[in-house]
Amino acid sequence: MHLTEAWFTQLPLTGIEQILPVSGGDINAAFRIVTRHHQYFLKVQPHNNVTFFDHEVAGLQLLGAVIKTPTVIASGTIATDGYLLLDWLTTGTGSQSALGKAVATVHQQHQTHFGLDHDFTAGKLPKLNHWQSDWATFYTQQRLDVLVNLAKEHHLWSQTRDEHYHRLRQQLLQDPHMHTVQPSLLHGDLWSGNYLFDTAGTPFLIDPDVFYGDREMDLAMTTLFGGFDADFYQGYQAIYPFAPGMQARLPSYQLYYLLAHLNLFGEPYGAAVDRILMQY
Structure with a gap:
């Protein structure tokens, strides 16, 4: 993505000295911005307004109440592009034990229902978060069914997959554990690319996709x-x-993330999906 100098001058910053592209993301364009006195991390969502980042900002606020997250500086729309401006984090190394304790602290933040106060449907994988009192209902209807239906639209589903999926689905609905889960605040996309340590060794969580659910979903990821x-x-x-x-x-929670990858990247993830489905 190419952004003009005039585009960058509309950011709420003064004294910009360097604008450096940052690699690693496949959803947003990303830049490191250096000013006379500070450094910032900029995400840009081309041809999508600022509302694209509202869910991420809400997630950073929820997580940031209990652990370290990047500081939100500003968000907005310039021309046709939404942006999110964050404080730049200089990374270091840290303790996996400290990271585990930080994630556990997040999961100790509880709600009375499962879901969130808003959906996120601006991305490639819709997140339907309307509140549910029953976790089995939420997970099957608002997570698994959504991705299975999307896989059908993408011609990535088969009769065999469907038969095994419906057996798994029925088992989840009847599993006593699914009806005793306490809603925990989840990061929602807890892979190794979404945590880092600062130079003091403090763990940070980044790029959240939060909602309240079974903490074992994060652990499965x-x-x-x-x-x-x-x-x-x-x-x-x-x-x-x-x-x-x-x-x-x-495995029944790993399936959700593998279905997400199947929809995003295609049949190379089909074998991993099948390995779980064939257990049912």
Whole structure:
């Protein structure tokens, strides 16, 4: 994405000295902005107004009440592009145990219902967050069904997948655990690219997709793509011990994230989806 110098002059900043593209994202354009006295991280969503970032800002506020998150400086729309301006974080190294304790503290923030006070439908994967009193209903209807239907639209579904999925779905609806879950604040996309440590070794969570749900969803994501070691889980359990039987439930939560990748990146993720579905 190419942004003109005139575009950058409309940011609520003065004395911009450098604008450096930052790699790593496939949803937004990203830049490091250096001014005379400070550095900032800028996300730009081309051809989408500022409302695209409202969900992320709300998530940073919820998480930031209990742990470290990037500071929101400003958000807005310039021309046809929404932007989010954050404080720049200089990264360092830190303890996985401290990260585990931070995530456990997030999960100890509880609600009376599952979901959130707003949906997020501006992205490629819609998040339907209207409140539910029953976790089994929320997870099957507002998470799994949404991605299965999207996979059907993308011609990434089959009769065999559908048969196994409906067996899994029925089992989830009948599982006693699903009806006793306490709603926890979730990061929502807890992979290794969404945490970092500052130069003091303090863990930060970034790029949230928050809602209130079963904390095992976040934990399932940590087991999929690496980046979390034994110290993370030991630190977590020192604050908030796992519920009995969690290991057996993780595949049904891993499925959600694998369905997301199937919809975003196609059939290369089909085999991983099938490995879970064939257990049912």
